[in-house]
Amino acid sequence: MNETMNAIQAFILGLVQGLGEFLPISSSGHLMLAQKIMGFDTSNMLTLNVLLHLATLVAVFAVYWRRFWHMLCHPVKSDLWLLVVATIPAVIAALTINFDAAFEGAFLAWSFLLTSVVLVSAEWLSRHWHRPAKHVTLKHAIVMGVMQAIAILPGLSRSGSTIAGGVGSGLSRKKAADFSFMMSAPAILGSAVLEGKKLLEGTASINVDSLPLVIAVLTAGLSGYLAIRFMLRIIRKISLNWFAIYTAILGAALLANNYVFHWIALG
Numbered sequence: 001m002n003e004t005m006n007a008i009q010a011f012i013l014g015l016v017q018g019l020g021e022f023l024p025i026s027s028s029g030h031l032m033l034a035q036k037i038m039g040f041d042t043s044n045m046l047t048l049n050v051l052l053h054l055a056t057l058v059a060v061f062a063v064y065w066r067r068f069w070h071m072l073c074h075p076v077k078s079d080l081w082l083l084v085v086a087t088i089p090a091v092i093a094a095l096t097i098n099f100d101a102a103f104e105g106a107f108l109a110w111s112f113l114l115t116s117v118v119l120v121s122a123e124w125l126s127r128h129w130h131r132p133a134k135h136v137t138l139k140h141a142i143v144m145g146v147m148q149a150i151a152i153l154p155g156l157s158r159s160g161s162t163i164a165g166g167v168g169s170g171l172s173r174k175k176a177a178d179f180s181f182m183m184s185a186p187a188i189l190g191s192a193v194l195e196g197k198k199l200l201e202g203t204a205s206i207n208v209d210s211l212p213l214v215i216a217v218l219t220a221g222l223s224g225y226l227a228i229r230f231m232l233r234i235i236r237k238i239s240l241n242w243f244a245i246y247t248a249i250l251g252a253a254l255l256a257n258n259y260v261f262h263w264i265a266l267g
Contacts, residue, residue, distance in 0.1 A: 005048070009038050010212035014219025017052040018059065021188070022181060022227035024119055024160030024243045027056075029108055032154065033254075046195050048216060053192040055217045059224030060185045067182065079179075082141040086179075087186045089142075089149035094190060097152070106258045111155025112251030118157070119244035122164030126240075132172040136179050143169040144176070148183060155251075158187065159231075160243065177235045181228050 005013075016034045020027030031049070035042050061068065071080040126132070133140070147165030151158040159180050166176025 005038075005040070005212045005216075007212050007215050010216035011219050012038075013048070014052060014055070014216040015223050018056055018220040018223030018225075019227050021056045021184065021224055022059075022159055022231055024115070024157045024163060024240065025247055026112065026115055026155050026157040026160075029112060029155035032108070046198055048213070050192050050195045051213065051217050052220045053188050053195070055220035056224040057185060057188045057192070058221050059228060060181060060188065062221075062225050063228050064182055064185070068185070079136055079182075082136050082138065082179075083182060083186070085138065086141040086145035086148065086183050089145040090152060090187055091190065093149040093152050094194060106255050108155040109251045109254035109258065111153055112247045112254065114153075115155070115157045115160055116244040116248035116251065118164045119160050119240040119247070122160070122167045123240040123244070125164070125168045126173050132167070132175075133170050134172050134175055136166075136171065136175065140166055140169050140171045140176075140179070144179065144183065148187060157247070158184065160240070163235075163240075173235050174232070177231055181231075 013031065013034055016030045017027055019025075020030040031052070032042050035045055071078040071083070075081070144162045144165040147161040148158060150156065151161035159177075162180040162183055163173070163176045166179060167173055171179070
């Protein structure tokens with residue numbers, strides 16, 4: 001296993017995290033695969049993972065800081081309470097279920113395939129709402145929150161699952177994507193806190209020089225910002241089936257080569 005990370009590897013990992021967090025393809029699954037391909041022990045990548053999560057959190061605030069500020073200034077009249085409601089299921093799932101063993105065997109491959117099913121379902125549902133809602137209601141928040149909790153499973157896209165939940169409950173594709181990205185702020189922060197807790201408990205971490213670390217963080221933040229802008233711009237124009245095709249091919253390839261690519265068979 002590699003013990004150090006160079007600038008090129010840092011750039012790639014930052015790009016994978018930034019794009020994967022907001023495109024419906026699963027950042028956790030792609031980041032783990034990229035780290036394994038590069039020869040890193042994923043159990044020793046916690047410091048980097050925490051910083052990459054915080055970088056994408058900055059990207060969310062860079063896009064939505066006005067909205068978040070308005071929520072804090074007007075908590076009663078804004079969607080702040082809906083954001084809280086949507087976050088509760090994921091908090092409960094994260095605190096009560098241990099997903100550390102989920103990367104064993106072919107589980108990750110099946111999760112990518114499940115992402116494809118979720119995305120195809122969302123695309124189908126979006127075509128069956130003649131007048132989708134343009135404002136988030138309690139129903140939408142609950143459904144999207146439950147989908148976000150389910151998406152804690154490694155390899156299952158958080159953004160894809162929450163967008164599917166929004167669209168499936170009658171929300172417009174644009175608004176579902178918009179609220180999904182706002183939901184990502186507490187989710188990303190919570191993930192960083194949980195991983196940071198593991199660091200404080202003494203879990204080993206990869207040796208990362210300052211320059212590669214800066215490159216990884218900046219790349220994740222910038223690519224995350226661009227990914228949010230991209231999805232908000234094209235969500236009404238491009239079919240989610242294209243992302244579903246990609247994750248299906250990836251999942252099928254990983255499943256078919258489960259015994260060849262030893263980084264998938266962690267059990």
